[in-house]
Amino acid sequence: MNVMSHEGSNPIPTHARSLVFIGLERSPPYILESSKIPLELDDGEVLLSVELATICGSDIHTLVGQRTTPNPCVLGHEGCGVVLKSCRPDVRVGDRVTWAICASCNNCQFCSLGLSNKCENLVKCGHALMKRAPLFGTYSTHIRCPKGTTIVSLPPALTPQLAAPINCALATMVNGLSKIPPVPSPGEQGASVALIQGAGMLGLYGIALLKEAGFSKVYCIDTNLQRLSMAAEFGAIPVYPDQAWPYATEPNEEVIPPDSVDVVFEVCGNKDSLPQGVRALRVGGTYVLIGLVHRDSRMNVLAQTIITKCLTLVGVHNYTGKHLEEAVKFLSLHHDSYPFSSLMGPVFPLSQFKNAVEAATSGRFFRVAINPQEK
Ligand SMILES: [Zn+2]
Ligand SMILES: [Zn+2]
Structure with a gap:
């Protein structure tokens, strides 16, 4: 079901390009892959184009084997984007947004205990098998947020550079x-x-x-x-x-x-x-x-x-949708009061992911970014 469709002048492309983790036994443990963008979304899903993604320490942990990540899986969880298609009445096409890295069922015992970040049916951005959640990672031109993902609109003052790390570092x-x-x-x-x-x-x-x-x-x-x-x-x-x-x-x-x-x-x-x-x-x-x-x-x-x-x-492990909403509110109010804008290091295209990882592990930058729309 499509309750809302893309209304802008740019048509949605047929394919997305994504950085896919394929396991540590391969070298490098990732490939750049093209996959079909679905014409129709399922109920509760939202399709976005990724404006900017940032490399978090736990992505590096995946790449060096300090954390177990299923594969194949689209990597990356920090980021922000623009809504292209929405099957939710509360998410509008054209809005700039951030999304929670944990998609939760809102039905299980942990969800009802206020621990939706520990949901029994959790699907985690940048950490989900592609067959379970195709395109749910930020090192990708497009991201498909499953049902149960909290999505929060961003004010114009929160530029991609300011907004990308909200949905991991700040919300946590x-x-x-x-x-x-x-x-x-x-x-x-x-x-x-x-x-x-x-x-x-x-x-x-x-x-x-x-x-x-x-x-x-x-x-x-x-x-x-x-x-x-x-x-x-x-x-x-x-x-x-x-x-x-x-x-x-x-x-x-x-x-x-x-x-x-x-x-x-x-x-x-x-x-x-x-x-x-x-x-x-x-x-x-x-x-x-x-x-x-x-x-x-x-x-x-x-x-x-x-x-x-x-x-x-x-x-404290991750966060709930409520914390993400508070994080966006906090940065909207205080982004001018602290030097947040000086925390962003270099920006790389997806094709230079190896260089981006090297820069991220050098310790010279607070955050290194990926612009998946850049060729
Ligand atoms: Zn993170
Ligand atoms: Zn749950």
Whole structure:
């Protein structure tokens, strides 16, 4: 059923070009493939052309074997696009949008528990077998969002460069923020100091979210000096881990006293950071774990310390549609208040995917982008 069809002057092409993961036993483990765009969509589906896609750390994990990805599967999950065809009354043809990376059934026990990101019938963008969800990945000229995908319109101010990482990095941090206790108003006693471990894209979004949530002080720790200086530009107090942490920091000699921080966000993916985070937390503090989504993540922390400090440990994996809506709202309001636009590195066409991956793994850029429409 097509409740709405393409009304623009450019007809929808017959074929899409996509970067398809074909398994680690092949070299390279991906091919550029052409596939038919369906003339008709199924109920609840939306067809989009991808404006811009960005390379997230977990795409790299797939390519180096740190995470298992089914194949064949269209790679890529961060991105934004324009609606070409819609089988949903709430999604309009011609709108610029972002979409949730998790398509959920809204019917199972996890969906009803508010954990649609853990839906029993989950279909995940950039991580789905093509026969289950054809064209559900962002390294593609076109993307076909299955039924159950939250789709959110983007205002013109959110350019493709600003918008592409919303649907992974920013929405995940919005979910992380939802796990911490309410921040008291100025003058009240309570949580107002945070530590973010990792000054990558997630960490920088985290700084902005915590600042806007009312945190008076946000420390950010990283081993990469370039990233730390960007964290400072976002308003965090940079902390260098090799300066006898947590007693000395550079360049402003601020310190993080042990047992003093209300909230710690782990977004660095390094298990060795965990004892530091536990040490920094005050009694009753909250530790939000986000970045350690790989096998090398065994915790080296005394349970006794967690118990006696009455700490709360929370795991955050992806996000729900509600968090995506909040993320778009947040960036619409605050994109001018922080240097978000300086986080985007070079943009590559699909045909130069190898170069794009090299740039993404070099550590020189917060995000490297793919423009699938560029030849
Ligand atoms: Zn991601
Ligand atoms: Zn479900």
